[in-house]
Amino acid sequence: MKYRIDNLQYCNWSRDIFQINREANLDAVHVTLVYHEDYNEFIQRTKEWKKFFNENSDLIFLGKSFKDIEKAKLEKKTAIFFGFQNCSPIEDNIALVEKVHEHGCRFMQLTYNNQSLLATGCYEKNDSGVTNFGREAIKEMNRVGIVIDMSHSAEKSTFDAIEISEKPIAITHANPSFWFKAIRNKSNDLLKTLGSSGGMLGLSLYPHHLKDGSNCTLESFCEMTAKTAEVMGVKNIGIGSDLCINHPDSVVDWMRNGTWSKNKNYGEGSKNKPGFPKQPDWFLDARGFNNLEISLKKIGFNEDEINGILGNNWYNFYKGIN
Amino acid sequence: MKYRIDNLQYCNWSRDIFQINREANLDAVHVTLVYHEDYNEFIQRTKEWKKFFNENSDLIFLGKSFKDIEKAKLEKKTAIFFGFQNCSPIEDNIALVEKVHEHGCRFMQLTYNNQSLLATGCYEKNDSGVTNFGREAIKEMNRVGIVIDMSHSAEKSTFDAIEISEKPIAITHANPSFWFKAIRNKSNDLLKTLGSSGGMLGLSLYPHHLKDGSNCTLESFCEMTAKTAEVMGVKNIGIGSDLCINHPDSVVDWMRNGTWSKNKNYGEGSKNKPGFPKQPDWFLDARGFNNLEISLKKIGFNEDEINGILGNNWYNFYKGIN
Numbered sequence: 034m035k036y037r038i039d040n041l042q043y044c045n046w047s048r049d050i051f052q053i054n055r056e057a058n059l060d061a062v063h064v065t066l067v068y069h070e071d072y073n074e075f076i077q078r079t080k081e082w083k084k085f086f087n088e089n090s091d092l093i094f095l096g097k098s099f100k101d102i103e104k105a106k107l108e109k110k111t112a113i114f115f116g117f118q119n120c121s122p123i124e125d126n127i128a129l130v131e132k133v134h135e136h137g138c139r140f141m142q143l144t145y146n147n148q149s150l151l152a153t154g155c156y157e158k159n160d161s162g163v164t165n166f167g168r169e170a171i172k173e174m175n176r177v178g179i180v181i182d183m184s185h186s187a188e189k190s191t192f193d194a195i196e197i198s199e200k201p202i203a204i205t206h207a208n209p210s211f212w213f214k215a216i217r218n219k220s221n222d223l224l225k226t227l228g229s230s231g232g233m234l235g236l237s238l239y240p241h242h243l244k245d246g247s248n249c250t251l252e253s254f255c256e257m258t259a260k261t262a263e264v265m266g267v268k269n270i271g272i273g274s275d276l277c278i279n280h281p282d283s284v285v286d287w288m289r290n291g292t293w294s295k296n297k298n299y300g301e302g303s304k305n306k307p308g309f310p311k312q313p314d315w316f317l318d319a320r321g322f323n324n325l326e327i328s329l330k331k332i333g334f335n336e337d338e339i340n341g342i343l344g345n346n347w348y349n350f351y352k353g354i355n
Numbered sequence: 356m357k358y359r360i361d362n363l364q365y366c367n368w369s370r371d372i373f374q375i376n377r378e379a380n381l382d383a384v385h386v387t388l389v390y391h392e393d394y395n396e397f398i399q400r401t402k403e404w405k406k407f408f409n410e411n412s413d414l415i416f417l418g419k420s421f422k423d424i425e426k427a428k429l430e431k432k433t434a435i436f437f438g439f440q441n442c443s444p445i446e447d448n449i450a451l452v453e454k455v456h457e458h459g460c461r462f463m464q465l466t467y468n469n470q471s472l473l474a475t476g477c478y479e480k481n482d483s484g485v486t487n488f489g490r491e492a493i494k495e496m497n498r499v500g501i502v503i504d505m506s507h508s509a510e511k512s513t514f515d516a517i518e519i520s521e522k523p524i525a526i527t528h529a530n531p532s533f534w535f536k537a538i539r540n541k542s543n544d545l546l547k548t549l550g551s552s553g554g555m556l557g558l559s560l561y562p563h564h565l566k567d568g569s570n571c572t573l574e575s576f577c578e579m580t581a582k583t584a585e586v587m588g589v590k591n592i593g594i595g596s597d598l599c600i601n602h603p604d605s606v607v608d609w610m611r612n613g614t615w616s617k618n619k620n621y622g623e624g625s626k627n628k629p630g631f632p633k634q635p636d637w638f639l640d641a642r643g644f645n646n647l648e649i650s651l652k653k654i655g656f657n658e659d660e661i662n663g664i665l666g667n668n669w670y671n672f673y674k675g676i677n
Contacts, residue, residue: 169615292449
């Protein structure tokens with residue numbers, strides 16, 4: 034079977050985008066519900082999604098397990114899996130891990146860019162690793178079936194999470210730093226450990242994670258994919274596009290600043306480039322999966338490998354969540 | 356002028372305790388309102404205190420600045436200063452620093468025992484120091500006039516806080532580790548740096564911080580006081596008794612566990628000694644200040660020094676808060 038999965042999108046959701054994802058044949062998308070929101074605000078987000086599901090039931094439905102990816106394929110729909118880019122919805126309460134799972138959460142980052150109660154983010158000066166509460170949260174996430182996502186975490190914290198978690202973890206959206214040295218991209222050492230522990234890396238199409246940014250070439254991206262497969266194994270790579278289609282710049286401002294600072298932080302941007310960067314022309318939206326398919330073939334991947342990278346690897350990973 | 360100040364109490368408040376504090380001639384007490392509570396729960400605590408102030412207006416009132424210590428002295432009352440043992444009331448929102456100050460907060464620990472969003476607690480394995488949000492919070496606490504309290508913080512975080520803060524910081528309740536090696540007690544290096552930066556140490560009478568625990572002798576405590584004065588300066592020492600009178604053991608359980616763990620943590624206690632420890636017989640409550648006064652004289656402190664340790668040093672420190 035051939036599944037297509039984009040394991041990270043955070044778009045300004047509308048029927049148009051759900052249609053684009055269907056045109057791209059996406060059977061599943063992991064969508065971000067939360068950056069800095071607390072539990073009640075997360076619940077509010079789920080209500081907004083309920084409306085999306087009702088109004089677009091011909092295109093999407095809430096995914097809860099790998100079986101919903103199979104169902105989506107059969108029904109020509111996209112299963113939507115909920116995730117958080119921060120642990121803010123569980124607040125300081127271990128009991129909320131089970132609660133957010135009940136409301137659909139299947140992926141949770143232990144940190145966004147800053148220190149959280151669970152671990153250290155990649156924008157901090159020092160990284161103390163997974164905290165006391167973090168150990169408890171990982172155990173509970175393993176138990177209820179929420180994937181530990183370390184996309185925005187610092188390195189020691191990520192090594193810790195791999196070691197502590199009894200189930201494989203994910204970096205849903207990032208690239209290797211050998212290709213482009215962004216703070217958010219990951220070292221070979223880390224990717225090797227991730228791969229050998231059964232974890233997944235979702236390759237990102239967000240320009241700040243790409244060599245040459247918005248001008249990154251499709252060939253360069255696919256060469257990077259080939260080298261990454263050598264580092265961590267071709268079965269441990271997928272796509273986590275990090276598409277943020279149709280958002281105003283105020284949204285990236287919220288992502289980066291939340292409410293923690295009186296000064297403006299530009300994260301991966303800069304004072305001169307404060308907003309969302311332009312997508313490369315070969316990946317303006319999820320229909321870029323077709324370009325990836327063609328170009329991955331050109332570079333020498335076989336069909337099985339390409340299907341793995343574009344969805345089947347994530348599908349297999351989802352099988353192990355529960 | 357001779358002021359008497361206990362710069363940390365967390366009792367099960369009642370008129371009896373306010374009367375005991377008056378019998379001890381306390382002109383000011385810094386009281387803990389919050390261990391793990393969020394902003395709204397803190398506001399609830401202030402309402403409970405409003406009731407205490409109304410019903411015991413002959414004994415106590417809300418203290419907002421050092422002038423209220425002078426007023427308390429004149430009126431033979433105790434000025435009550437609000438503080439937090441954790442930063443949970445400011446949640447992840449820098450704007451709440453000003454808000455909690457408006458509602459009376461004058462001391463805030465950057466951490467309780469665990470990692471917080473601001474810094475690392477003394478019960479964590481690794482200490483990454485003050486975080487990005489922590490730097491912002493310290494700046495804002497300096498601006499509005501909330502003292503940075505590092506009683507329950509790890510060492511590097513405390514050094515960081517001293518360096519980052521433009522105003523002297525406090526360790527409101529702890530003892531030197533040269534005397535008793537509790538996780539909560541502090542190294543000479545740290546105490547030296549604290550003293551030379553104008554910061555204050557409030558010596559604790561909580562048995563888990565005392566040599567020989569509940570059986571600690573008054574003489575031993577006063578000898579420790581003399582040595583601590585040599586280390587960090589006699590003007591930088593006060594009392595922060597950490598009295599927790601009349602609380603049921605469920606309260607220490609809440610303090611240690613909050614909501615972050617499904618397993619029970621015993622903090623400074625142990626499985627065999629899970630509850631509050633017994634106070635030493637020479638400091639059953641604040642009236643023990645009299646025993647301290649007598650014994651500090653015996654050990655060779657002069658009157659000025661004794662008055663400094665038992666209150667005037669804190670009074671002078673309060674002058675610098677705003």
